[in-house]
Amino acid sequence: MAERMPVRRGERREWGGAPDAWQEPFRELEELWDRMGQLFDPGWAMTRTGVAWQPMVDVEETENAFLFDVDLPGVARDDITVEVRGQELWITGELKEKERTGVLRRKMRRTGSFSFRGSLPGEVDADEIEANLMDGVLSVKVPKSQQSTSRRIEIK
Structure with a gap:
């Protein structure tokens, strides 16, 4: 016989009889544990509008650009905003x-608002920034300005 899964409180149960506390003795403890995990999870952050989660991001610096790969599975293209504010890259959405x-x-699974802020050391060419969303990964290329690219100086 298949094991039945309990449902959330307040919903009708297939099997009657025992009170909720006996059918799901550890439900409240599990919910409390989940909420406490959110407080200590570095992927959650407080914003002006409330709690937001932070996506996983890889940041790579090449000779000519900064490359950001942001994991956003299931997020629609229209629900993402990419901005450069001063010396920071802001990626926000829902x-x-x-x-x-x-x-x-x-x-x-996480849902709701998300936010990422990354520092951009040196000067960047904000007019040439490219962002592409493919297979749940947002790739942002932030080119360095010509003044900030490094070059080797010959010693005489």
Whole structure:
């Protein structure tokens, strides 16, 4: 016989009888643990509008540019904003909750607002920044200005 999964409180249960506390004795502890994890998770941040999560980002510096690869699976292109503010790259947006028809048994995927700020050392050419979203990865190329690129000086 298949094991039945309990559903969230307040929803109708298939099997009656015992109170919620007996059917799901560790539910409240698990929810508290999840909330505490958000407080200590470096992927969550407080913003002016509330709590936002921070996507995973790889930053690479080449001779001519800074390259940012941002993991944003499931985020629509129109829900992402990329800006340069002074010497910082700002990537913000929202991963919208998908509409469900069934009962949500467990939620572990992040949804809601996200935010990333990365410092850009040196001068950059803001007019030539390129951003592409492909296979859930946002790739942002921030070219260095001609003044900030390095060159080797011959010693005489």
